[in-house]
Amino acid sequence: xxxxxxxxxxxxxxxxxxxxxxxxxxxxxxxxxxxxxxxxxxxxxxxxxxxxxxxxxxxxxxxxxxxxxxxxxxxxxxxxxxxxxxxxxxxxxxxxxxxxxxxxxxxxxxxxxxxxxxxx
Amino acid sequence: xxxxxxxxxxxxxxxxxxxxxxxxxxxxxxxxxxxxxxxxxxxxxxxxxxxxxxxxxxxxxxxxxxxxxxxxxxxxxxxxxxxxxxxxxxxxxxxxxxxxxxxxxxx
Numbered sequence: 001x002x003x004x005x006x007x008x009x010x011x012x013x014x015x016x017x018x019x020x021x022x023x024x025x026x027x028x029x030x031x032x033x034x035x036x037x038x039x040x041x042x043x044x045x046x047x048x049x050x051x052x053x054x055x056x057x058x059x060x061x062x063x064x065x066x067x068x069x070x071x072x073x074x075x076x077x078x079x080x081x082x083x084x085x086x087x088x089x090x091x092x093x094x095x096x097x098x099x100x101x102x103x104x105x106x107x108x109x110x111x112x113x114x115x116x117x118x119x120x
Numbered sequence: 121x122x123x124x125x126x127x128x129x130x131x132x133x134x135x136x137x138x139x140x141x142x143x144x145x146x147x148x149x150x151x152x153x154x155x156x157x158x159x160x161x162x163x164x165x166x167x168x169x170x171x172x173x174x175x176x177x178x179x180x181x182x183x184x185x186x187x188x189x190x191x192x193x194x195x196x197x198x199x200x201x202x203x204x205x206x207x208x209x210x211x212x213x214x215x216x217x218x219x220x221x222x223x224x225x226x227x
Contacts, residue, residue: 035216045156045164045207047216063215064121097163104170105211106154110163 002026004098004111011117012088020083020114022098030054030076033101036083037110038094046094048072050101051081066092088118122146122210126219132227139195141222143208148188152212155184155193158221159204167206168193198224 008020022034033056036048049062051072060072071084081098095113102108123146133139143153151171156164166175168184171191181196195202203226208219 044221045158045209045218047209047218050214050216061214102169104173105152106166106169107156107164107209107211107216108166108169108175110165112163 002100002109004100004109006096006098006111006114009096009114009116011119013120014088014090014118016088016118017084017086018088018116020085020096020098020116022081022083022111024079024081024098024100027100029079033105034072034074034081035099035101035107036072036081037097037099037107038092039097039113040091040094043094048083048096085116088116090118092116093118121215122149122213122217124208124210124217124219126206126208126222128222129220130223130225132225133198134227135198135200137198137227139198139202139224141193141206141208141224143186143191143193143219145189145191145210145212149210149212151187152210153184153186153191154209154211155182156207156209157202157204158207164207195224 003025005023035050049072052059069087074081097113098111099107100109125144153171155168158164172184205221205223
């Protein structure tokens, strides 16, 4: 059974940092690209970024809104991806979802999400 | 960035109704379009990939069509469990972008 379990969410002050983790199981993790997508309370979905697989040199892509502040990384030996969030702003408050990218480059499987609240 | 515009933003329908949601891209995205369903408090679930490919396990009352800039999600006979919010999303180019969502409510 495919599982994605996010952790690390919580309350952080503006300007602070937080690191989210996503533990994967039930599939060949190292073969897949992995994404982060977020959803502010009561709002729609916003793509945050992507890490490609080893075959594609673990390269990354980011949304303009987070570029330079957020860093996506992965550890294939631990079947995990990470989202390092720096210089956090109140508008970064959202549920953050870890997503497995499918063979057709679709966002095929989502974790249950972890809530990040940026507030003083 | 490619803008994705969904319409309507909300609709009311009855069980058994045929429901159609449209999604328009600001530029040609070929068929690189995905449809998702999200119920309150849950993660989105993929319904349709590559504009018209039914994801495994998704009921056949869901269908997708379109190519280029105009796309449609159709629910042929609305069921109770289909009351949810639906999103389209393009993966033609970065940044990936979503439509604003269509909330399907009970009439």
